[in-house]
Amino acid sequence: MKRTLIWLACAGFVAACSQSTPPPAEKAPAPAPVAAAPTLPPLTSGVTKENMDTTARAQDDFYRYVNGHWLDTFQIPDDKPMSGAFVKLDDEAKANIRAIIEETAKAADSTDKDKQKIADLYASFMDEAALESAGLKPLEAEFARIDALKDKKEIPALVAHFLQIGATAPFGGFVHQDNKDSTKYVVDLQQDGLGLPDRDYYLENDAKLKQIREAYAKFIEKMLAMSGDKAAAASAKAMLAFETELARVQWTKVQLRDPIKGYNKETFGDLAKLAPGYDWKSFLVAAGIEGKTDYVIVGQPSYMTGMDKILTKTPLATLKTYFRWQLLRNYAKYLNKDFVDARFAFYGTELRGVPADQPRWKRGVGLTEGIIGEAVGKLYVAKHFPPESKARMDQLVKNLLAAYKQSIDTLDWMSPETKKAAQEKLAKFMPKIGYPDKWRDYSALEIKKDDLVGNVMRGNAFEYQRNIDKLGKPVDRAEWGMTPQTVNAYYNPELNEIVFPAAILQPPFFDAKADDAVNYGGIGAVIGHEISHGFDDQGSQYDGDGNLRDWWTAADHEKFAAKTKALVAQYAAFEPVPGYHLNGELTLGENIADNSGLAIAYKAYKISLGGKPAPTPDDFSGDQRLYIGWAQAWQAKVRDKFAIELIKSDPHSLPVDRVLGTLSNQTPFYDAFGVKEGDKMYVAPEKRVTIW
Incomplete structure (x- = not known):
């Protein structure tokens, strides 16, 4: 939502x-x-x-x-899959952020450590000469970790590691509020593992999707060959077949919209029954989850069972190639030009019809926002979001809430009993406008000016650990799920909040x-x-306190x-x-x-x-x-x-x-x-x- x-x-x-x-x-x-x-x-x-x-x-x-x-x-610019009002504002925000980053980089002997991290992270992305010289070296340690696998029992720990460094694995996980107890944080486990946008790309047989599948197989082959796989053609065929098997047992996007079916509270012992061939103990320890909670939420139980069967029957050598492929796919955009271009040729041109990649500076801004976004947002707000804008926005939100309050009592499809509850929920809505009251602490994040891949891995690991550390602690209701410089808005049913970042508040x-x-x-x-x-077919299933009820x-x-x-x-x-x-x-x-x-x-x-x-x-x-x-x-x-x-x-x-x-x-x-x-x-x- x-x-x-x-x-x-x-x-x-x-x-x-x-x-x-x-x-x-x-x-x-x-x-x-x-x-x-x-x-x-x-x-x-x-x-x-x-x-x-x-x-x-x-x-x-x-x-x-x-x-x-x-x-x-x-005309849609050559580096975009679409253009229009949202994209124009996003371009303007990125240009403003670029100026902020470049100004920050020029400041000598900055005592502001966040500013230094912003400048160094951006510089590590913009140093193309260093990336050309490094080639695949930044991923050698990760490839060695995969190559060292001797038994499938070691895969759960590798999956946990992939979640920490932001690489795709057969399933993913994230920390959020327990849907049925909004006072607690919980870990959700969700289906994942695909390199194409949706299961339909693997399973439907219309001409356009078949063409994309064929191009995807060639893309896999090319990337694996570039990484030294001497049997790249056979490996690519095996990768497409493996991902297709995962796609067959995944839930559809429509099924994923049902929050009741997606709430499956499982103890650690229940996980073993759900996927008996998977070493959950090893995963939970490596993921840092054990000891911080005694249950998880499984979004798609049937997928976990199906995934377990697929992993059991798939040879270890194929699984090692799969993890090598996913690591390469996720990190190719942080390597040298050959890998960047090969990745864009598929994901940009073949999949989305985009002729040219974005300018490097724009990709660098995107990375910097992704890794240390709130520190960037703090600088952006100071320069581009005057206090009076926040005040006027507060009033407009109040007007809209007042209109909803009046309308609830006139609805022809809602009973008096439900109208009363709806008014109670509306009264508990929490608007967040412009930027957070408290900025995120990045002191534990290590950034090196000459280590792009390392910065990305450490940045992903920092965010992963920041979320894991929430387990067992009170819910932070002041936290934001978007940065102020994001051109978007959202409703979060678990916090019953509506959030409007600063960057969308423009023509x-x-x-x-x-x-x-x-x-x-x-x-x-x-x-x-x-x-x-808060009152649609999904949000209406949550009460004013954020509980699924x-x-x-x-x-x-x-x-x-x-x-x-x-x-x-x-x-x-x-x-x-x-x-x-x-x-x-x-x-x-x-x-x-x-x-x-x-x-x-x-x-x-x-x-x-x-x-x-x-x-x-x-x-x-x-x-x-x-x-x-x-x-x-x-x-x-x-x-x-x-x-x-x-x-x-x-x-x-x-x-x-x-x-x-x-x-x-x-x-x-x-x-x-x-x-x-x-x-x-x-x-x-x-x-x-x-x-x-």
């Missing part, structure tokens, strides 16, 4: 003081001039008219009406110089989206299911790429959030007007600007190959479908733009899905 806002304030400067004419000499001196009251520039409409195609009818294709000229003239989501309406359609709908996750009546569930069933069918009809329809079940939660968020943003906008008419900074009404703001926020172009990946693995609908699907269910949109029967945007009133 993490995925992936400022109030209606205007920015302006105080006008210069007015000048007073000197008094005549014969009169007494006049009082000293008094400064004029501050004046603010008039608000802009917030509508980017140059992006519009007004030859398109808003009633037939609103996405094109708002973004058509941009769609016709904008087209929020424009401090624009009229309220377009901001409610942009960032207001994003706020409403995240709040609604059913607080709905049976009748509520039935009424809500009827609405969501219609939403599933509605979005499943979208076909962003010929032959590839959206998965209405996979995208259900996000579609609920989009529809609910925009509906609530509209109500909050009306509340903000206080009964007064909307301002008219242009030819559009307030309601029209709100819906234009929604379409502007999701402006995007996506390469077909990447669109297929998103359709298969992402719980969000494609941007164009997020806009059109959501608007077709908003009755005020019909009124604002005069949408009538016969128009392509028209959906009969009885078929519109209205949740909030």
Whole structure:
């Protein structure tokens, strides 16, 4: 549900003081001039008219009406799988961070150790000459560890080590709150082990996915050959077969959305029954889990059983090659140019259709954020997020929460009993805006200016240990799951929190110089989206304290299911790429959030007007600007190959479908733009899905 806002304030400067004419000499001196009251520039409409195609009818294709000229003239940059509003903001954030890092690096004898670590980590990535000279040497110790395996009983300890250094293994683990006891931290074990985005890439036989499988096998062969495997072709064939076996026993993305089925509390003894051939004792000790807790949560029990059987029948030599391959795949981007290029040729060009890799500086910024992100965020916030922005955002969030509070009592699908519980949950929502109150401590993280691979491994190990150390301690409710410089937002049901990092609080989501309406359609709908996750098909299963508990009546569930069933069918009809329809079940939660968020943003906008008419900074009404703001926020172009990946693995609908699907269910949109029967945007009133 993490995925992936400022109030209606205007920015302006105080006008210069007015000048007073000197008094005549014969009169007494006049009082000293008094400064004029501050004046603010008039608000802009917030509508980017140059992006519009007004030859398109808003009633037939609103996405094109708002973004058509941009769609016709904008070319996706060669280094991107998609581009648009989110990507533009991310690019701007990365450029700002680059400047911060480079300024930090120039500061001589810095006494700020975090700043020094940021500079050294970035420098280790940018030193291409050193990486060319090193070749595969940075991975030699890890390869030796794999080669030294004498028995399959040693594999669990190796898996634990892979989790610590951030390399893919047949299953993964992470620390979070216990879904049924939000006062405790627990370890979750989850299916993993694949090099392609989803199990469908291994198991479905349409032409495009088969082509990607064939290219993946060639990619494996090339990388293994580059690493010295003299039987690379045979090894690649074995790797694809092994990963396909893992894919067959994995749960689908739709199955993974069910938090009840995914909550399986297992004692350490239960693990032995689940996968009897796996040495869990060895794993738990090596992973640092034993002694800190006496149970874990297994996300997909049937997968663990299936994985155990696969590991049992697979020769040790094949498993050693598999771990060697996964280590190489995960770390190739930190090696010399040949490995970087080979990895990008598959994951960038073949899989996503991207012609060129990102500039090295941008990849270096991404790495630095990934390893020491909050230290970077602290510098970013100081320079790019003024305190007044946080204050205005606080108010906007309050407005959206107030709109939800009013709406709960009017819902036709929620009983009085459940409405009371919903109000209680809403009252416990915890907004986090801009940046954390307490910054992360990186004093235990070791960074060396001349050791990129070592820095990445130590960085992953630092984060792993930081999370393991939470076990047995009180839950830190102030912790953030995203850095301030992340262009995104999220709802976390276990903390019942909505989080809006600083970097998303910019146009087209929020424009401090624009009229309220377009901001409610942009960032207001994003706020409403995240709040609604607390009441969607997943989030509604958690109470206000973050515990997985059913607080709905049976009748509520039935009424809500009827609405969501219609939403599933509605979005499943979208076909962003010929032959590839959206998965209405996979995208259900996000579609609920989009529809609910925009509906609530509209109500909050009306509340903000206080009964007064909307301002008219242009030819559009307030309601029209709100819906234009929604379409502007999701402006995007996506390469077909990447669109297929998103359709298969992402719980969000494609941007164009997020806009059109959501608007077709908003009755005020019909009124604002005069949408009538016969128009392509028209959906009969009885078929519109209205949740909030």
